[in-house]
Amino acid sequence: MHLKGGLGNQLFQYATAKALARHHNASLILDDSWYHSTPKDLTPRHLLLSSLKIPEESCTYRKFLPKNSLLQKLALFFPRPKELILHNNDPFFFDDSLFDRALSPNKNYFLIGYWQSFKYFERIRTELQKILKPRSQISQHYSLYLKEIQNATSVMIHIRRGDYVTLKSANTLNGVLDLDYYLKSMKKILEWQPKAHFFVFSDDIEWAMKNLPKEYCLTFIHNEPHHDSVINELFLMTQCKHHIIANSSLSWWGAWLSDADKGQKVISPNRWINKAEINLSNLLPQSWLKIAP
Secondary structure, three states, X not given: OEOOOOHHHHHHHHHHHHHHHHHHOOOOOEEOHHXXXXXXXXXXXXXXXXXXXXXXXXXXXXXXXXXXXXHHHHHOOOOOOOEEEEEEOOOOOOXXXXXXXXXXXXXXXXXXXXXXXXXXXXHHHHHHHHHOOEOOOOOHHHHHHHHHHHOOOEEEEEEOOOHHHHOHHHHHHOOOOOHHHHHHHHHHHHHHOOOOEEEEEEOOHHHHHHHOXXXXXXXXXXXXXXXXXXXXXXXXXXXXXXXXXXXXXXXXHHHHOOOOOOOOOEEEEOOOOOOOOOOOOOOOOOOOEEEOO
């Protein structure tokens, strides 16, 4: 599997590859070449899977990739000898034929794409809930929040801004959810859970503190200044009992990996990117409430 993007994207790619390898009784190789050759027009990211309890290690399967986006796509288009490349051109498409096809023992199957459909890996959800946890004990900073989350009617709110605001390509593709989406979602949660305690995760915590209603019970999760602090924050998200997610793969995983299945309420935007016609049924489970931003 060719890994790329932030932690949320890495998890979709890993989980899909894990499920396919398990189904076909095949070995799994995680390619980290994108992180050595990130295209200059994309947000640089850290490969963080090694900070989780997964048994696999990554390697640089494709060395010397160009850092120009177009040239890199061309380099990844052509297979090597005894290699078949499987491209996921539509990230929200579920191709169930990948489970039915017979794999040749003499070929390597190189998967490239975002693979953002829970249907690829829902059959191994219990296993993923066990291994997609921090490899090391969470820091004292985050353990204090964890105690609060466990002792409350905890509701995760994830506000994604960051490159959705500052990077033109990300803003054009994804767009930023406005305040009204969060207000409507919080109001809905309070109808179900009048004693809800909202735990706010954001890459722009100052914006959240300034704009969210002061009359609600709010705790703002302040980031530690380490590149792998997101591992601890994802874990805290999964420990919340209910979830209000952004159009972000990270908060998607915070909700989907939660153990709070019984009575769990998840609210998501009904638009993931700036294309209203996109079918999101393979990304957003039917039980999640979708609210228009």
